[in-house]
Amino acid sequence: MLFVADRALTAEEICAAIGEDSSLVEHALEQLREQYEGRGVRIMLHGDSYQMCTAPEASIYCQKLLGLSSDQKLTQASLETLAIIAYNQPATRAEIERIRGVNSDSPFSLLVNRGLITPVGRGDQAGRPILYGTTSGFLAYFGIGSLDDLPDVELPEPQA
Amino acid sequence: MLGSWRTGTNASPLAEFHLALESFDGPFELLVNLIENQGFDITTISLVRVTSQYLAYVQQLQQRSVFAEATAEFLAVASQLLLLKSQAYLPGIADDEEVDDAEDLADRLRVYSAYRKLATELDEIQANAMPSFFRTVFLVDIAPEIPDNALAISELILAINTMVDRPETNGLLVTIPTSQISLQQRIQTVSEALARERELTFDSMASECRSRLEVIYTFLAVLYLVARRDAVVRQQRSFGPITIRVSGKAD
Numbered sequence: 001m002l003f004v005a006d007r008a009l010t011a012e013e014i015c016a017a018i019g020e021d022s023s024l025v026e027h028a029l030e031q032l033r034e035q036y037e038g039r040g041v042r043i044m045l046h047g048d049s050y051q052m053c054t055a056p057e058a059s060i061y062c063q064k065l066l067g068l069s070s071d072q073k074l075t076q077a078s079l080e081t082l083a084i085i086a087y088n089q090p091a092t093r094a095e096i097e098r099i100r101g102v103n104s105d106s107p108f109s110l111l112v113n114r115g116l117i118t119p120v121g122r123g124d125q126a127g128r129p130i131l132y133g134t135t136s137g138f139l140a141y142f143g144i145g146s147l148d149d150l151p152d153v154e155l156p157e158p159q160a
Numbered sequence: 161m162l163g164s165w166r167t168g169t170n171a172s173p174l175a176e177f178h179l180a181l182e183s184f185d186g187p188f189e190l191l192v193n194l195i196e197n198q199g200f201d202i203t204t205i206s207l208v209r210v211t212s213q214y215l216a217y218v219q220q221l222q223q224r225s226v227f228a229e230a231t232a233e234f235l236a237v238a239s240q241l242l243l244l245k246s247q248a249y250l251p252g253i254a255d256d257e258e259v260d261d262a263e264d265l266a267d268r269l270r271v272y273s274a275y276r277k278l279a280t281e282l283d284e285i286q287a288n289a290m291p292s293f294f295r296t297v298f299l300v301d302i303a304p305e306i307p308d309n310a311l312a313i314s315e316l317i318l319a320i321n322t323m324v325d326r327p328e329t330n331g332l333l334v335t336i337p338t339s340q341i342s343l344q345q346r347i348q349t350v351s352e353a354l355a356r357e358r359e360l361t362f363d364s365m366a367s368e369c370r371s372r373l374e375v376i377y378t379f380l381a382v383l384y385l386v387a388r389r390d391a392v393v394r395q396q397r398s399f400g401p402i403t404i405r406v407s408g409k410a411d
Contacts, residue, residue: 006295006398044292056290066293073286079279087278099271102236140292142285151281155274 002032008049008136045146046136053136056143078107082116086138086147087155090120090131116141177217177234181209188214192237195244207245211238341374346381354391354406362393362402 001014015025029050033043044053054062062068074082081104084096097104111117120133134147144150177188184191188210214234243265354360362382369375382404385391392407 004295042292044294051294053292053294056292059290059292062293063291074283076279076283079282079286080275083275083278083282087275099268099275101268101272136294140294141289142282143290143292144285151278151285153274153278153281155271155278 002043002050002052005051008044008046008051010049012048014050042145044136044139045148046134046139047147049136051136053140059143074110075107077104078110081107082111082134082138085111085117085132086134086150087153089133090123091133092123092125092129092131094129114141177214179210179213181206181213192241195241207238207241210241214238341371341377343377343380343384346374346377347384350378350381350404351385351390354385354404359403359405362404365404 001017002009011022011026011029014029015022018025029043033045033050036042040055040058042053042055044051077100080100081096084099085091088095093104093108096108108117115135115137117132117138118135119130121131122128123131139146179186179188179191184194191210218231218234350365353365362379365378366375369378382391382393382402385404386393389407391404393402393404395402
């Protein structure tokens, strides 16, 4: 199922397809993840979703094969925006702009267009603002296997 | 608020702005950084001189495209410096609200600088990143649909005949002068149809086209309308039907 899917699958979806208990499936997925370590393809864990991807070590060959260039790096503004979302997801645009102190429209649309963040729902606040979260493409871009593998940092609580 | 002047990898127009003052000689960004993070005494800085030197700098910039950006950035930072300096001079006068503001500002700076550091770490990761790739097309979608019952040759012939008999293909002998298609016309046609129907599928429009070129022009027309935000398109899955709707123009 992970092999044919064109997006990340949640453990729930997999459970529903095979009719097994969720703890069993999650255990099996974790085992699979371990088994694929060191192989050409990996299983990436993004939040509670799993997706099969190529190993970081195969990166350069895949880029060549797909004719992709690797020189389009994200700017500081985009990285800041991305960092705030990654560590506070789901987050609204207003929350991000409050932390950054500047209008963040252009890094925002760039990140959405590059498939690194995506709307994941709407908040309870007035106006029901769109909530954004990172995508599995975000992990893929940085060659990270799971959100848990992001740099471990102490972040001050953003005030309400 | 402070912000975009604090760029790291991509140079901000202010990055090249140098100051020569009595108590400080160096890049403007460094000065702001010193005041913010190192407790550099802002009262030793003449804001008037910072501003006049900045204006001289802007004069040089005038021809360049970054002019507006640089001016806006400076205004944002300068007003912040002004606030910090006035607070440094008038500690007793500041009422509770202003104290809150100052604390709020300090707090925001603390939060922001944490994320700024984090962004730098991400920047390092992306510099050495070996990205992963995954499948982007759902395989099942492009597999041909095979009907349950095998087709008889006669049915195929029937299907071909039905197609040939369609009125639009009836006049196969007529050569359609392709040069008569103009993108302008196509845009007009599509946008009128859209105004009438509110919602269309690309397939329905393409089926009315009499040549491949016309289909291509129709597609270009749709792209044009989307770019003008007159229309929004939606495609649920790869190779799926494309729906074109009138845009609400709401942002």
